[in-house]
Amino acid sequence: MNDLFEAFSKAYVKALEATEKNNFSLARKQYLLMLHFHERIQAINSKTHILDITHNNITKVFSMINKT
Amino acid sequence: MKTAITLMFTVLLLTLASCSAKNNEQESAPLFKVPEKLLENQTEKEEKSEERILPVFEEKPLAECALLTKEEGKEWCGLEYEESEETSVSCTQVFRNKTALPVGIELQIWKKDSIADAKEKFEMDLAKLNGKLVDKKLPLQFKVEDQVKEITEFVNKKNVVKITSLPKNSCANINKVVSTLIKRT
Structure with missing residues (x-):
């Protein structure tokens, strides 16, 4: 489970870096990875508001990137 | 005499008009001039910052039932x-x-x-x-x-x-x- 969190965090850092550099294709990949890890975290964990909000935020950012 | 008074009045009016024009110029003129290049760079930077996509999270109001501030x-x-x-x-x-x-x-x-x-x-x-x-x-x-x-x-x-x-x-x-x-x- 901690590995999942670590993978999620790494993807997030990479996504932010890629976004800063306007490398949106890489950012997209990283946000997709985040969604994937997030789903797995959610499946293991009991459902919480924190996870829900996080999921909404990632989806929002991902859709913003997809529009560019 | 009449001509002299009219002339003096005209001169007075002209002087007043030129004074007010100068004042208007001073009011509209900027206190200091910003280099045009800097202005161009600023607008470029502003445009770039709008382009950057980073997560923006809106703050929601605290409900009355909230337990902590x-x-x-x-x-x-x-x-x-x-x-x-x-x-x-x-x-x-x-x-x-x-x-x-x-x-x-x-x-x-x-x-x-x-x-x-x-x-x-x-x-x-x-x-x-x-x-x-x-x-x-x-x-x-x-x-x-x-x-x-x-x-x-x-x-x-x-x-x-x-x-x-x-x-x-x-x-x-x-x-x-x-x-x-x-x-x-």
């Missing part, structure tokens, strides 16, 4: 207030770090009609979450801890309060939060 969440946990929600049966409040990462605490309170109802919910949660009763603690409380999350739930009078920390230790002073919530319920 925004300041307490920041001071005790180092977390920002995210949102609170009130339903007919419960009230939830979330504090988290303002990134996409799922790090934060969630406070939930259920206000039951009677002490017996509150105790029943507490016991059901204890069994459902496979919690461990905390010894010698009043009010009654249990904890659930795994590699990722930490849940503390207690029953006080007609209230059941659940504090979820995800991942565990995401709030630096969770004990202070728990003791404050006990006092406030």
Whole structure:
């Protein structure tokens, strides 16, 4: 489970870096990875508001990137 | 004589007109001139900053049922207030770090009609979450801890309060939060 969190965090850092550099294709990949890890975290964990909000935020950012 | 007076009046009018024109020029003129290049760079920078896509999270108003203030969440946990929600049966409040990462605490309170109802919910949660009763603690409380999350739930009078920390230790002073919530319920 901690590995999942670590993978999620790494993807997030990479996504932010890629976004800063306007490398949106890489950012997209990283946000997709985040969604994937997030789903797995959610499946293991009991459902919480924190996870829900996080999921909404990632989806929002991902859709913003997809529009560019 | 008449011509002389008219001439003098005309000269006076012209002088006044030129004075007011100068004043107008002075008012409209900038106090200092900004180099055009700098202005161009500024607009470029502004455009670029608009292009950058970073997560922007809107702050939602604190519900009346909220258990902690925004300041307490920041001071005790180092977390920002995210949102609170009130339903007919419960009230939830979330504090988290303002990134996409799922790090934060969630406070939930259920206000039951009677002490017996509150105790029943507490016991059901204890069994459902496979919690461990905390010894010698009043009010009654249990904890659930795994590699990722930490849940503390207690029953006080007609209230059941659940504090979820995800991942565990995401709030630096969770004990202070728990003791404050006990006092406030």
